[in-house]
Amino acid sequence: MQSSSTLFPVALLSAERRGDLSEDVYRIKAGNSPDRTVELALTRLGMADQAEVRGTPVVLLHGSFSNRRFWFSPRGIGLGAYLARAGFDVWIPEMRGHGLSPRNHDYRHNRVADYARYDLPVIAAFVCEQAGQPAHWIGHSLGGTTLAAALGGEYLGPEQVASVAFFGTQVSRTYWPLKLPPVEWGGRLLLKRFAQISGSRLKRGPEDEPIGLALESLRWFGLFGRFGDKDRDWWAGLAGVEVPVLAVAGAGDHQDPVWACRKLFEQLGSEHKQFVRLGREEGFDNFGHVDMLVSKPAQAQVWPLVERWLQDPRAALLPETAQGISPAG
DSSP states (O other): OOOSOSSSOEEEEEEEEETTEEEEEEEEOOOOSSSTTOOEEEEEEEEGGGTTOOOSEEEEEOOTTOOGGGTOOTTSOSHHHHHHHTTOEEEEEEOTTSTTSOOOTTGGGOOHHHIIIIIHHHHHHHHHHHHSSOEEEEEETHHHHHHHHHHHTTSSOTTTEEEEEEESOOSOOOOGGGGSHHHHHHHHHHHTTOSEEOTTTTTSOSSOEEHHHHHHHHHHTSTTOOSBOSSOBHHHHGGGOOSOEEEEEETTOSSSOHHHHHHHHHHOOOSSEEEEEESGGGTSOOOOTTTTTSSHHHHHHTHHHHHHHHHOTTSOSSGGGGGGSOOOO
């Protein structure tokens, strides 16, 4: 089968019309990871009657226990579908073992470090090749954490990223018991007995997560932990980010609270950045972790905000957030 890319093997799995939308699904097998069995599914959304007319590319990264359906439902509802109808060229990857991406051989050992170092650069390269320009990137929860790791580790550069937006993303919430080495060691020994964490059993979402993610988090939040891997300090690297940044936190988000999301925002070195709190004081509903992007109130209050951001990432979204934008140098 002929590859859809000159960079690495890419197969077009399907090209379907979904109502007014076109849905092309690619599978990338770049072979750049130590685990050579890794394959990534990447869905491209556009308007069915305008297949050759593509707007500005946008990459949407789902969070934990999730897949592409977080961004668009089979009925064509979701932020991804909304942005496609607004004229954007929408790309939705699914992480290893999620959705249409098959489980790789070393699935249980998958970590954010692998997603950031190997997978996001491949996705960025293919999107840039197809779209002819760098994409705007939007990450929710773990998707935002992975995006932050890729930026802080310098696995993604400004030639591949036009702007970044983080929704419900933080790496600073402290779990004090994990600062005690015996607790961390005990937790690590317990978790190593499992290959995965069940999203359906925990009622967190439709997908499972590899145990490698949980073990990686234990290291981050341990006594001498840091947001990074053995080679790079991603947290320190975030100070060098230059592209425009949007950080959004929900006032009702207890998983990734506002103060922790703001701490990530403050670490980012961009001269053009702004922070938006989704709460009643700011004129929004008190959004939680998921409904900030997936709910009827989000359709009316948040999705248009995202569209305005993408149209001009350097412009203030709201008067209340003007103070969150650093002056241009």
